[in-house]
Amino acid sequence: MELRKYFEKYHDEETCIEELRDKRLQNGLSCRKCSHNQHSFRRVDLKFQCKKCGSRMSLRSGTVMENSNLPIKYWMICIELMTLSKRKFSILQIQYLLGHKRYEPIWLMVQKIRLVMQKRDEKYTLRAYSEFDSEFLKEIDKLTYKKKTKDTSEN
Secondary structure (H helix, E strand, O other), X not given: OOHHHHHHHOOOHHHXXXXXXXXXXXXXXXXXXXXXXXXXXXXXXXXXXXXXXXOEEEOOOOOOOOOOOOOHHHHHHHHHHHHHOOOOOOHHXXXXXXXXXXHHHHHHHHHHHHHHHHHHHHOOOOOOOOOOOHHHHHHHHHHHHHHHHHHHHHO
């Protein structure tokens, strides 16, 4: 998804909360006490409530966002930026893009996302093929072309 379309789709915190809620329900949510899988969502405190035993679970619990006070919109924007680009974003750039005053919470958020991405990448190994960066291949082509022209001019 293009970044422009992303910001049009998730333009406010409420939309991001709805999206996260839907994803959590879609992936399956089970109660920690009774293992029941049907919940209602309480907008007042952003918690799921088990329909069987009544225990509550935070929208963020069990996710990378657990124990964070940053808005869910920050998390979604940061995840999108980190997965959209091949290049790394500096934490200062992300802090500036989010308009957040303090560096430390943004640093912690980025570190948590990187850790989750690293764990995900460790699950998969390349077997039959490898993927290269197109810019890297262009540089190799330039170098080999220069070498060929240099060798032919010397002969």
